[in-house]
Amino acid sequence: MVDSRVFVDEVPPGADSGMTGMEAVMWRTGREPLLRSPIVLVHVLDSAPDWSRLVEEWTRLTVQVPRLRERVVEPAGGIGTPRWAPDPHFEFDHHLHRVRLPAPGDLRQLLDLAQLMERTPFDPSRPLWEAVLVEGLDGDRAGFLLKLHHSSMDGLSVQRMMSLAFGRAPDERPGPGRLRVLEPLDGEDRERHGLLGRSAAVLGEGRRLVGRVLRQPFGTLLHAQRLVDSAFRVLLPGLGDTSPLLARRSTSRRFDVLEVPLDVMRETASRHGVSVNDVFVATVLGGIRRYHEGHGVTLDTLPVAIPIAMENGARSSGNSFTVGRFPAPVGETDNARRMRVVSDLIASARAEEAAAAPVHLAELLVPLPTPAVIPLFRRVAGAHDVQLSSMKAFTEPVYLAGARVQRLYPFGPLPGGAISVTMVWFDGNCCIGVNLDPASVAEAGMLVRCLEVEFEAVVDAVRKAGR
Template sequence: MTELDGRGWGGPARMSPAEALMWRAEGDLRTRSSGALVELLDTAPDWDRFLAAHERATRAIPRLRERVVEPLLPVVEPTWTEDTHFDLNYHVQRIRLPEPGTLRQLLDLAGQVTSRPLDPNRPQWEAILVEGLEDGRAGYLLKIHHAMSDGLGMVQLLGMAHSERAAPGGAHLPAMAAAPGGSPTRLTGVTPLSLVADRLLEGISDGPARLVGAAGQALGLLGRALRDPAGTVERAVDYSLSLRRMLTPPAAQRSPLLRGGGFGYRLTVHDVLLDELKKAGKAAGGSVNDAFLAGVLGAFRRYHEHFGQQVDHMPMAIPISLRDSSDPMGGNRFAGARFVAPLGEPDPAARIQLVREFILNVRAEPAIAFLDLLTPVLSKLPSPVLTELTAELTKVSDVQASNIPGLGHPVYLAGAKVLRMYPIGPRPGVTAMVTMVSYDGTCCIGVNFDPEAITDLELFESCLRDGFDEVLALGR
């Protein structure tokens, strides 16, 4: 058996400015960013084997045994360092549901687990085996902080930590190539004071090299400007206009029906066959992602119509992945886009076309990664100021939706077959977070919503089914 190499998962020890921003804003309920995964298993795995699988995974993927060290001053990004007091029994637990052990009971438990903060002094994840589900099944909850990984990085983690077959001798860890560029150096013995001291020494030792590098870049830009002055001006104007578009709030008011403002998490899930969603998107000239977003909008349109609310447009947020083959596994590499969503459009094909047009346009924006310029400054602000700014940026949308390409084959956890993988995203500032992960031919959709805004669960679940059914009918 080839051993798993997960040493590169999670990226460098020092957080990126964007990760530091998410980490430092975690203390406020409005900006909390921890997400989770709810898996349905065909049977309850043996507990000792389940623990052993997590033991091997945490040794093969060092980031799972690392905690975060904050510097004395926020001028330095937080850093991951080995947790010398790591206790697997703290992070991996098991719970038994009371009878009858329904999916609703599992989702209610998952909502409670996801909404509470992780211990900032320990590695930023926890896992729970949930026994006692109907028909002899079990549940698996994996909660992880967003500063550790985005959705695509979490899928990479699942691909490494799950088995592709039910190995009789224990969980099989599949072979995985090391991250591009090799494995990052793991840090030990880091303290809040040493972080600041190391950065000062780094500034002294690297100062001349950075000056030379900056001068070289400046000369390169000057050379290009002299060779093509008109093109340089045009690119600068294009970027400036693009930045303005990216920073301007959506030209749509928040729905009066989705302004609960509560902090509770209520979860629901829905399944759609991947092949059917592909056909539906293709029939309307769009993609799986376009069809997914059109289904989400159809669900919220029907929910508004039930209450007699005519809302033509809804402000919506969509993450855009910026990953390429050179990026390390795990970590975070995405940009946020805000969308004036056509909520009142009754034709699902027309919705798909409108969504597609927006996605293509936003991907072509020169300033799509503008947050890379802002986060180095924002992440160094005092936490109260940072939290308020982050809350202001996120509260302009009603719904956030994210589609994550998942695993195309069945996997096993300590011998139990995974039947479904439902992603549960955080909902900072929004009334509902709708996330979809494809798994073994099924699109698993998880919705995390504010129960003070969406008060009728059965009605909303019915609207969710109908919203996707009208989209799927395009491909039939």
């Protein structure tokens, strides 16, 4: 029997469940098929877990993480901030399913099923997640597919949630988490609290700015000018032209996977004085360059977007990120030089004083009618071809309902883009998920092979250096 009390991480007293501006924009613009934002995780398990145990543990998880039992509620007339509210008709069986692959049950079949799952729209009247246990994978293995809407969680929130879902040994059952019983606000109080909270923050910032002007007029004006300049670089960066080879768009998706030993990526990063993320980004760019050269197209730079994490405390759900964009040095043929340039570009994007400008812009868009927001979001999303993301996940073995998770492949959303590549650190490996639009990438197999060649070169360089 699952305890029906609410298990959550620390939530500030009085916090409402109104969507942030970024969440609201991702939710509403998803009505445009090209701008959908699902996140898909593909887990490869060493065996099929016990079904009853899996159901029990995931039922408990929906109590630990309230977002899994919440649906989106739009304000009257569709004007204002959507909010998260408990689904009064929550049915667990609607969200967790069980299927079996036909023979031969290989990884390609599992990825094809995940692609189909990605393309299936969420039911907007229910919580925005779905999971499928996939039995019949070769070698007596199984798969576990999880799909969430990006408006409900970002990558860090998903990681925190999965830390509650995984055990650290086959017989370990995930713990109950931290108990905190919340008294929910009614709809009007939620909306009023959200509006007053944002208004108070803006007014408070305004008062502080006026006070600074009175005390230090010259220095404050210089700071304001720097902030404006930074905002223009963030919102209207000189990204250069997108690739003519990647121009077409569709609602279809193609999933592929790669993996590289984590110690190889760490050694490469250490040797070149950069981060593992820098190595990942630079190597992916090398693969994209190879793909273009194979089609007789030469590029110096390519518009790329990366998520930049913002602190949001220790909550298990929600979004707390902004977006950094820059012209990536795809034309640089030397991977070592490309790593250093990428490192500088990413550091600059994170250091921008107005790095949070996209978040503030999203807040301003919330009151607007969705048909007015979609064209703007389409233009912003269409300004870059490629989205890249990486994060640390689990560096030690983890288990799902007693089955060891051998691999975890992440597939980030692709709203309006051509290619999304995401990497997670997982149990000694860097697991890489490639999510691409086959209308943009006409020869998906060729692109994946180009990426493999570049990552193989990284592995070979470390092995040669160790001889």
